[in-house]
Amino acid sequence: MTTSFLNQSQIEHFKEFGFLPPVRILATDEAISLRAEVENFEARHPELAGQLDFKANLILPAVDHLSRDERLLNLMEDLLGPNLLHWNSTFRIKEANTGQHAAWHQDTAYIKLKPFLAICWLALSPATQKSGCLRVIPGSHKWALLSHQEGHDSKSILSRAQFIDEPFDDSTALDIELAPGEVTIINHGIIHSSGLNQSDDRRIGLLMDYLPTHAIKEGPRDTAILVRGEDHFGHFDLENGPVSQDPLENIEHQKRSLEAITQTLYADSEHKPKGLS
Numbered sequence: 360m361t362t363s364f365l366n367q368s369q370i371e372h373f374k375e376f377g378f379l380p381p382v383r384i385l386a387t388d389e390a391i392s393l394r395a396e397v398e399n400f401e402a403r404h405p406e407l408a409g410q411l412d413f414k415a416n417l418i419l420p421a422v423d424h425l426s427r428d429e430r431l432l433n434l435m436e437d438l439l440g441p442n443l444l445h446w447n448s449t450f451r452i453k454e455a456n457t458g459q460h461a462a463w464h465q466d467t468a469y470i471k472l473k474p475f476l477a478i479c480w481l482a483l484s485p486a487t488q489k490s491g492c493l494r495v496i497p498g499s500h501k502w503a504l505l506s507h508q509e510g511h512d513s514k515s516i517l518s519r520a521q522f523i524d525e526p527f528d529d530s531t532a533l534d535i536e537l538a539p540g541e542v543t544i545i546n547h548g549i550i551h552s553s554g555l556n557q558s559d560d561r562r563i564g565l566l567m568d569y570l571p572t573h574a575i576k577e578g579p580r581d582t583a584i585l586v587r588g589e590d591h592f593g594h595f596d597l598e599n600g601p602v603s604q605d606p607l608e609n610i611e612h613q614k615r616s617l618e619a620i621t622q623t624l625y626a627d628s629e630h631k632p633k634g635l636s
């Protein structure tokens with residue numbers, strides 16, 4: 360028996376508009392201490408920062424721990440039902456005043472998964488208009504998939520520097536500002552982007568992808584962690600969290616899962632995942 364996290368109007372909002380308005384998952388000091396842990400890893404192993412682009416939950420025990428946090432899973436259960444897989448944790452970090460950005464795109468362009476992936480975007484630093492917070496087109500998860508092109512813009516924080524290359528109505532675009540410890544959840548079909556970080560701080564987002572066990576993904580077989588309930592479908596190979604408290608000892612273990620997920624995200628791409636280079 361689990362406790363519901365969201366009220367009915369929040370659940371309806373997510374279904375109707377494809378995103379959840381900000382809710383607090385972590386206390387501010389929990390977000391600050393997770394940020395410190397990530398930055399400590401980056402400082403000690405700068406050459407391994409790319410390892411956090413995908414499956415960061417298999418490298419950093421604190422991220423694995425968070426992906427199984429009761430508060431987060433109660434929220435996810437309200438949106439996806441009682442049997443939950445965690446597919447991936449990804450850090451999206453925009454350094455201050457570097458021109459980094461994410462162009463408009465739909466994650467459904469490269470992740471063919473039904474019914475949908477629920478992406479939890481957690482702020483570990485202030486995500487504001489000024490720092491380039493997530494921006495969405497409300498309701499666009501119900502639109503058809505628009506045409507995408509892979510890009511070569513080194514300032515893009517997206518894996519394939521992808522962008523929508525056909526006209527669409529962005530007049531209703533909405534910035535989702537988040538304080539550290541707050542999350543929004545987006546349906547992976549929603550059109551989203553984020554602007555420049557013109558603040559003095561890094562903008563650090565941790566994206567955690569969840570799906571119900573009945574979800575079906577096209578393409579190569581992939582791996583995920585059963586974080587709540589039971590899996591009667593076997594659509595994913597179940598994996599465990601990190602093998603060690605020491606991130607360095609987890610790199611080899613992460614490799615197979617990283618290869619599996621990047622086969623999907625980089626299918627037919629000219630780009631390569633940083634974590635495997």
Ligand SMILES: O=C(O)CCC(=O)C(=O)O
Nearest residue numbers: 451461493551552553564
């Ligand atoms: O964190 C951001 O600003 C955007 C990230 C994003 O859209 C993605 O990784 O698909």
